[in-house]
Amino acid sequence: MTAAAEERRPDRNAKRAPVEAAEAPGAAVRSVQRALEIMSLLTEDQPLVTIREIVDATGLAKTTVIRLVHTLEQNGLLWGTANGYMAGPGLWRWAHLAQRSWELPPETQRMMRELAARHRETANVYVVRDLYRVCVAQQEGPQTLRQVVHIGDELPLWGGAVSKVLLRDAPDSLLLRVARSSPYGEGHVRRLREWIDEAKALAAADARVRGQLAAAQGATDTTPSARGLIWPVNGPVTSPFGYRWGRLHAGIDIGAPYGTPIHAAAAGTVVLAAWTGGYGNYTCIDHGGGLATCYAHQSSYAVSAGAQVSQGQVIGYVGNTGHSFGPHLHFEVRINGNPVDPLGYL
Numbered sequence: 001m002t003a004a005a006e007e008r009r010p011d012r013n014a015k016r017a018p019v020e021a022a023e024a025p026g027a028a029v030r031s032v033q034r035a036l037e038i039m040s041l042l043t044e045d046q047p048l049v050t051i052r053e054i055v056d057a058t059g060l061a062k063t064t065v066i067r068l069v070h071t072l073e074q075n076g077l078l079w080g081t082a083n084g085y086m087a088g089p090g091l092w093r094w095a096h097l098a099q100r101s102w103e104l105p106p107e108t109q110r111m112m113r114e115l116a117a118r119h120r121e122t123a124n125v126y127v128v129r130d131l132y133r134v135c136v137a138q139q140e141g142p143q144t145l146r147q148v149v150h151i152g153d154e155l156p157l158w159g160g161a162v163s164k165v166l167l168r169d170a171p172d173s174l175l176l177r178v179a180r181s182s183p184y185g186e187g188h189v190r191r192l193r194e195w196i197d198e199a200k201a202l203a204a205a206d207a208r209v210r211g212q213l214a215a216a217q218g219a220t221d222t223t224p225s226a227r228g229l230i231w232p233v234n235g236p237v238t239s240p241f242g243y244r245w246g247r248l249h250a251g252i253d254i255g256a257p258y259g260t261p262i263h264a265a266a267a268g269t270v271v272l273a274a275w276t277g278g279y280g281n282y283t284c285i286d287h288g289g290g291l292a293t294c295y296a297h298q299s300s301y302a303v304s305a306g307a308q309v310s311q312g313q314v315i316g317y318v319g320n321t322g323h324s325f326g327p328h329l330h331f332e333v334r335i336n337g338n339p340v341d342p343l344g345y346l
């Protein structure tokens with residue numbers, strides 16, 4: 001919420017908070033900021049905080065601190081004990097909400113535990129937020145003495161190995177802003193691009209290795225899902241469906257080696273088999289009932305428009321055509337033309 005938005009809504013009929021209403025709106029905003037400042041003194045290392053400590057840390061007058069703490073306690077955000085104030089039960093609903101929003105899937109948690117054990121270092125998960133990366137999950141390594149990064153920390157995007165990966169698909173406008181936010185200024189864009197290329201090359205090599213392993217370790221699963229589709233190629237999902245940088249990634253990327261046969265996810269009619277912009281060699285199959293599947297970046301086609309295909313029939317081969325970095329299959333499921341998450345159908 002911005003201060004301006006807050007100021008547009010002075011609460012003239014406030015009966016419950018006469019002190020607040022009597023103050024100027026700017027003071028109310030300041031009270032909120034101060035309350036948040038007090039709350040943020042509580043950490044895992046310091047779960048209790050005294051009035052004395054709050055006064056020392058914030059530099060506020062003791063009477064102000066007492067008034068704020070009292071309000072927070074009344075709302076359940078703080079809980080007074082003999083030794084000081086701790087996080088109140090009123091936070092539980094938000095803690096629960098935050099946990100639901102940010103909890104990692106069990107596979108990811110397992111992967112982080114393995115990573116931390118193997119490298120004997122703490123593994124962190126970051127998400128991009130404007131010019132920053134925010135640590136949203138952490139798995140301590142066996143030799144960690146003291147955490148340098150904590151969950152919720154915001155770090156600049158212009159530096160650090162993690163940024164190489166996080167900025168992988170960043171638009172030029174964001175790169176420029178990130179560079180401007182760095183101590184090196186706009187010239188830092190070139191360095192960022194080098195990092196991104198490096199990370200992309202590594203990711204492509206990784207996808208190739210995974211694809212080759214997947215191809216060697218088993219044939220395509222030919223058992224249709226509950227929705228009737230089979231996986232078009234066997235391989236790991238290297239990029240999920242969803243919004244990235246404000247743009248929809250309309251399908252999933254499946255890692256598979258160059259030339260791997262692509263199988264029709266279900267029987268149907270080929271309605272498109274042609275070069276389509278960033279998709280490169282692109283095939284769409286209509287399965288009837290509004291359901292269609294599409295296959296992008298193919299090295300070559302095995303069927304042409306108008307053909308009837310059966311489920312599992314080879315319709316083309318994995319490639320690297322169009323906007324693609326390293327061979328993979330970009331696979332889409334469309335309902336009445338609109339892309340949906342293929343994982344809900346496979």
Ligand SMILES: [Zn+2]
Pocket residue numbers: 239249251252253330331
């Ligand atoms: Zn894709």
